[in-house]
Amino acid sequence: MISPGSRYVALGSSFAAGPGVKPLLDRAAGRSGRNYPHLVAEALSLDLVDVTYSGATTANILTDRQDQAPPQLDAVGPETELVTITAGGNDLEYVGAFLRGSLMNTLALPATVLGRRVANRIRARVSYLRDDAAYEAVANSLVEIVTRIRESAPRSRIVLVDYLTLVGPGTRARLDVPLNEEQLPSIVFLADGLARAFSTAAAKSGADLVTASVASQDHAIGSAEPWTTGFSLRPRALGGFVPYHPNEAGMAAVADLVVAHLRTTD
Incomplete structure (x- = not known):
């Protein structure tokens, strides 16, 4: 169990940062003060260093700057005792494809007045297909992140936290999910x-794994x-929200999963 006061570094993309979940602490990063890292730190009385950043890829964790922010791994040092990682979705353009598909389908609705062919051309501009190599690359990058963390913080507990499920058994094509019944399975396939990339990375690296995807x-x-x-x-400003991202309940649920995992495993 991680002791109170321990240094906790949170790494990841928007599914960890929490854009749209108030309060917003860093507008450029889309980082919330009630994202799951903050809630975990609060529950366990940890010293949090949150460098999660919306739009981050695994390269932004490993080597690449993002806007003015250095690679996220720079925040990990010998004093770090806990690290959580939620990243890889942007490598696959997971949410990006979902957003573009939804936008294209919305734009295609008026096009049906002009003809089905025009509408289909608009919808066809989004690809949901990824080859096996793309998923393998994500898994390998996550393994490299874990390896680099162990080099910098040998005593640290490392937890891979995968992505909340967007499309589940009750999801149907409608106004808040403007994909058709043929496109929705493609999003599920991506997810x-x-x-699987997270599961593979955990098995290869020996890192802990919290499967938010299953729980959700x-x-x-x-x-x-x-x-x-x-x-x-x-x-x-007119009551909108950040599409296809964790809400407050989702962030709280992921935090509960991480806390429960840490409390019940050594």
């Missing part, structure tokens, strides 16, 4: 490949208690 199957978009948002073109 499954991403989850019944809390996907369209469920009675969703942990993620749907699609909206409405500006946030």
Whole structure:
């Protein structure tokens, strides 16, 4: 169990940073003060260094600057005792493909007045297919991140936290998920490949794994208690939200999963 006061470094992309979850601490990073790292740190009385950043790829964790921010691994040092990692989705353009597909389908609705062919051309501009090498690359990058953390912080506990499920058993094509019944399975296929990459990386590296993807199957978009948002073109000033991202309930749920994992495993 991680002792109170221990240094905890949170790495990852928007599914860890929490854009749209108030309060917003860093606008450029889309980093919330109630994201799962902050909630974990609060529950366990840890000294949090949160360098999560919306839009981050695994390269932004390993080597590449993002805007003015240095590679996220720079935050890990010998005093670090806990690290959580949620990244890899942007390597696959997982949410990006979902967003573009939803936008293209929304734009294609008026095009049906002009003809089905025009609408289909608009929808066809988004690809949801990824080859096996893409998922393998994510897994390898996650393994490299774990390896680099161990070099910098040999005593650290490292936890891979995968992505909340967006499309689940109760998700249907409708206004808040404007994909058709042929496109939705492609998003599920992408999500499954991403989850497998995390599982593979944990097995290869020996890092801990928290499967938020499994725990959230019944809390996907369209469920009675969703942990993620749907699609909206409405500006946030007019009641809109960040599409296809964890909401407050989702962040709290992931934090509970991480805390429970840390409390029940050595």
